[in-house]
Amino acid sequence: MAEPLLEVRSLRKRFGGLTATDDVSLRLHEGELLAIIGPNGAGKTTLIAQLQGELRPDSGAILLSGAEITHLSPPERAHRGVARSFQITSIFPDFTALENVAMAVQAHAGHSFRFFRPAASEPELVEPAAAALARVGLAQRAAVPAQALAHGEKRQLELAMALAAKPKVMLLDEPMAGMGRLESERMVALLDSLKRDVSILLIEHDMDAVFALADRIAVLVYGRIIATGSADQIRRDPAVREAYLGEGHG
Amino acid sequence: MRATVLAALAIAAVVPLVTAGLGGGEFYLGFATRIVIFAIAATSLNLILGYGGLVSLGHAAFFGLAAYGVGILAAHGVDTAAIQWPVALAACAVFAAVTGLVVLRTSGIYFIMITLAFAQMLYFLFVSLRQYGGDDGLTIATRSRLGPIDLGEPVVLYYLSVLCLVGSLWFCHRLVASRFGMVIRGARTNTRRMAALGFPVFRYQLVAFVLAGVMCGVAGILQANLTQFVSPSYMAWARSGELIVMVVLGGMGTLFGPVLGAAALLILEEVLADWTVHWMLYLGPIIVLIVLFAKRGLIGLFDRRSPPPAGGHHG
Amino acid sequence: MLELLVSQALNGIQLGVLLFLMAAGLTLVLGIMNVVNLAHGSLYMVGAYLAAQMTAVTGSFLLALPMAVLATLVLGLVLEVATLRTLYQRDHLDQVLLTFGLILFFNEVVRVIWGPTALFVPVPEALDQELEFLDGEIIYPAYRLAIIAVGLAVAAFLFWLIARTRVGMLIRAGAANRDMVAALGVDIVRLNTLVFGLGAGLAGLAGVMAAPILAVESGMGDGILILTFVVIVIGGIGSIRGALVAAVLIGVVDTMGRSLLPMILRELVDRQLASAIGPAVASMLIYILMAVVLTLRPQGLFPARTG
Numbered sequence: 107m108a109e110p111l112l113e114v115r116s117l118r119k120r121f122g123g124l125t126a127t128d129d130v131s132l133r134l135h136e137g138e139l140l141a142i143i144g145p146n147g148a149g150k151t152t153l154i155a156q157l158q159g160e161l162r163p164d165s166g167a168i169l170l171s172g173a174e175i176t177h178l179s180p181p182e183r184a185h186r187g188v189a190r191s192f193q194i195t196s197i198f199p200d201f202t203a204l205e206n207v208a209m210a211v212q213a214h215a216g217h218s219f220r221f222f223r224p225a226a227s228e229p230e231l232v233e234p235a236a237a238a239l240a241r242v243g244l245a246q247r248a249a250v251p252a253q254a255l256a257h258g259e260k261r262q263l264e265l266a267m268a269l270a271a272k273p274k275v276m277l278l279d280e281p282m283a284g285m286g287r288l289e290s291e292r293m294v295a296l297l298d299s300l301k302r303d304v305s306i307l308l309i310e311h312d313m314d315a316v317f318a319l320a321d322r323i324a325v326l327v328y329g330r331i332i333a334t335g336s337a338d339q340i341r342r343d344p345a346v347r348e349a350y351l352g353e354g355h356g
Numbered sequence: 357m358r359a360t361v362l363a364a365l366a367i368a369a370v371v372p373l374v375t376a377g378l379g380g381g382e383f384y385l386g387f388a389t390r391i392v393i394f395a396i397a398a399t400s401l402n403l404i405l406g407y408g409g410l411v412s413l414g415h416a417a418f419f420g421l422a423a424y425g426v427g428i429l430a431a432h433g434v435d436t437a438a439i440q441w442p443v444a445l446a447a448c449a450v451f452a453a454v455t456g457l458v459v460l461r462t463s464g465i466y467f468i469m470i471t472l473a474f475a476q477m478l479y480f481l482f483v484s485l486r487q488y489g490g491d492d493g494l495t496i497a498t499r500s501r502l503g504p505i506d507l508g509e510p511v512v513l514y515y516l517s518v519l520c521l522v523g524s525l526w527f528c529h530r531l532v533a534s535r536f537g538m539v540i541r542g543a544r545t546n547t548r549r550m551a552a553l554g555f556p557v558f559r560y561q562l563v564a565f566v567l568a569g570v571m572c573g574v575a576g577i578l579q580a581n582l583t584q585f586v587s588p589s590y591m592a593w594a595r596s597g598e599l600i601v602m603v604v605l606g607g608m609g610t611l612f613g614p615v616l617g618a619a620a621l622l623i624l625e626e627v628l629a630d631w632t633v634h635w636m637l638y639l640g641p642i643i644v645l646i647v648l649f650a651k652r653g654l655i656g657l658f659d660r661r662s663p664p665p666a667g668g669h670h671g
Numbered sequence: 672m673l674e675l676l677v678s679q680a681l682n683g684i685q686l687g688v689l690l691f692l693m694a695a696g697l698t699l700v701l702g703i704m705n706v707v708n709l710a711h712g713s714l715y716m717v718g719a720y721l722a723a724q725m726t727a728v729t730g731s732f733l734l735a736l737p738m739a740v741l742a743t744l745v746l747g748l749v750l751e752v753a754t755l756r757t758l759y760q761r762d763h764l765d766q767v768l769l770t771f772g773l774i775l776f777f778n779e780v781v782r783v784i785w786g787p788t789a790l791f792v793p794v795p796e797a798l799d800q801e802l803e804f805l806d807g808e809i810i811y812p813a814y815r816l817a818i819i820a821v822g823l824a825v826a827a828f829l830f831w832l833i834a835r836t837r838v839g840m841l842i843r844a845g846a847a848n849r850d851m852v853a854a855l856g857v858d859i860v861r862l863n864t865l866v867f868g869l870g871a872g873l874a875g876l877a878g879v880m881a882a883p884i885l886a887v888e889s890g891m892g893d894g895i896l897i898l899t900f901v902v903i904v905i906g907g908i909g910s911i912r913g914a915l916v917a918a919v920l921i922g923v924v925d926t927m928g929r930s931l932l933p934m935i936l937r938e939l940v941d942r943q944l945a946s947a948i949g950p951a952v953a954s955m956l957i958y959i960l961m962a963v964v965l966t967l968r969p970q971g972l973f974p975a976r977t978g
Binding site: 405411413458461462464465466468469470472473474476477480481483484485486487593594597600601604634635636637639640641642643644646647648651 | 701705707754757763764765767768769771772773774775776777778779780782783893897900901903904908947950951953954955958959961962965966969
């Protein structure tokens with residue numbers, strides 16, 4: 107089997123008496139979409155925060171293309187190709203949609219110690235930003251201040267920002283949270299179109315979306331992975347049905 | 357925008373003519389110069405406070421430090437600007453870099469308290485330097501020598517100050533739209549997101565902190581030449597508070613807000629002081645009212661499209 | 672030499688005790704409400720002025736003390752309810768500006784009421800004497816020792832309050848994790864008002880006790896406020912223990928530094944140079960200490976906050 111793009115080995119994280127991440131091991135392959143599901147409080151966001159670098163694990167290792175990144179800061183990981191979207195929309199409200207995405211491009215276009223030329227006049231920032239906006243279907247809204255966008259549009263913008271960095275891995279924390287039916291369907295279609303180009307680790311509560319998109323699914327309960335497998339395997343797994351689907355799905 | 361700028365420049369240009377026509381013209385021209393100088397200082401603070409969201413309560417330290425740079429060198433007979441000014445500005449840059457390394461690792465209340473503490477450290481340092489006047493301050497016998505330009509001529513000093521203000525504003529204007537400026541502004545609203553995108557925010561904030569310190573130093577140099585005097589009170593914490601009031605009163609995060617704010621606060625102080633010795637009794641509550649009701653600042657009166665005031669300090 | 676060392680150390684502890692009284696209330700308010708209050712120094716100043724006034728009226732400092740402390744406490748409560756409470760939801764910049772405005776106002780109010788010249792409060796007669804220790808080797812004013820005693824008694828009371836009472840438990844929990852306490856159904860606003868009043872009373876007490884040894888004048892609270900901030904930063908926001916340790920540390924380092932450092936330097940370098948840089952370095956000592964602590968422990972020595 108080819109070397110996984112992202113590998114997590116025996117990750118552990120405790121907060122006081124609570125074990126948020128309990129011996130988690132994962133593999134994400136090139137071009138794969140791995141969904142992590144689990145009840146609230148299972149430690150999904152904590153896991154993502156450790157993969158992105160905001161939280162340091164107590165023990166274990168994280169490898170990107172075989173190189174250990176466990177002790178790198180979030181900006182350093184971003185430069186190696188790890189992008190993250192946040193569960194609670196995290197954008198720059200005063201900037202336009204285009205400026206938001208251009209910020210993401212700028213982070214990966216050399217250093218930013220350039221003091222005189224307006225960033226908005228740099229094609230190498232604006233053009234990829236516009237392309238990323240178009241990809242998520244926000245081309246028409248480029249000039250709108252981000253705070254004036256609808257909720258679903260903000261989620262799309264957040265995705266465009268992750269995308270604009272041309273990452274190897276995208277860590278998406280509930281991209282469909284708070285979306286209506288129609289918006290969710292659009293987002294599913296969008297992720298479906300992306301997943302060939304970039305590997306995605308997806309946290310999501312919307313089971314229809316997960317079953318439609320995921321190549322593999324991992325089930326996280328109380329910080330532990332209790333099962334991993336295809337959508338069908340997960341649906342049939344009795345432990346999963348008991349721990350999770352039995353109460354959450356339906 | 358262009359029309360406003362031209363109008364402002366025209367007003368600045370004719371101020372000496374107008375003050376010459378008033379009785380006691382010297383006083384009014386000196387007052388106008390003071391406004392211009394504080395406008396530079398407020399503009400420099402706006403760079404990190406308004407655009408960068410860094411609530412520095414110690415910004416006057418740079419103002420006083422540069423003024424002492426001029427004063428101390430002059431006391432040792434070094435009065436050419438070619439040496440004085442670079443040394444004074446370098447001192448500001450070094451102080452900003454060293455304190456910035458400490459304060460920028462903190463945020464929120466810590467940041468406010470620690471910037472205040474470091475400014476107070478400098479204040480007490482100069483109080484303890486008896487050989488340079490200590491508490492009483494230092495009289496500067498000769499103004500900086502700047503080639504053929506005679507800073508002893510009030511009109512000349514005024515125009516030089518205006519030139520420096522225009523330069524500062526132009527620099528700010530370019531900076532905030534540049535890549536660097538975008539990083540600083542982005543960090544104001546969402547530091548966490550900036551890190552996730554891949555920006556080592558600390559480095560950029562440190563450079564901004566140094567730039568703002570040096571720009572404030574320019575104001576300090578001009579002030580030393582205006583008053584031919586420098587004392588620890590230049591960097592008293594109340595001065596830093598006043599600079600914040602200027603920025604907020606004028607409109608933080610806007611280019612011309614701090615200029616308006618500096619003019620408004622200094623004129624208000626002058627008018628109140630003219631009317632009663634207990635002018636601070638009124639200034640204090642006025643500041644409180646501004647906080648509660650007029651956070652968009654004076655600039656909001658002129659430009660209804662200007663953005664709403666900066667949100668909370670996220671850190 | 673011994674006499675100098677001991678009396679300077681006692682002076683340092685005495686300053687530290689005053690700083691602790693200032694820092695104790697403020698650090699809890701900062702910890703619970705995450706609110707900046709620059710006007711805390713004004714309460715200290717008001718306490719001192721009230722002590723001067725009431726001593727003059729009643730003729731007894733010991734009578735004036737509880738009255739002045741109580742009055743400052745009430746003033747603190749009024750301030751909290753009338754102004755600060757509106758700002759808990761706003762950003763720190765608003766809090767800085769508002770309390771900055773309050774400082775200007777209070778500094779001027781005392782000038783209007785009591786005039787521009789400093790007031791002097793006589794040391795209470797019973798304590799107006801020098802005490803001798805070690806067969807007269809060490810002589811120290813009784814009043815300053817009394818300050819230390821009162822400060823330590825208050826510290827003991829606060830430790831008891833925080834560690835042993837229900838209110839104390841809530842305060843501790845509030846400083847560590849405000850949301851959790853609010854989620855438990857505790858009225859966090861009322862809790863804070865209580866703590867704010869307590870802090871105001873302590874600041875007033877510090878001012879009252881400082882009145883006989885310092886000039887009571889407008890702006891006297893500004894300098895000690897900044898020292899208080901240094902104490903809180905070093906001790907860790909929200910921590911009473913941190914406030915006590917850091918306050919005594921700062922008091923001793925500052926006092927000893929100012930008297931001993933120039934002497935030590937004179938032994939090491941040229942006399943003239945030493946007398947030039949000695950006071951300069953001494954004046955910066957506590958801030959350098961703060962920078963070192965922050966570099967090593969960004970959350971202070973005794974961080975209280977967990978979430």
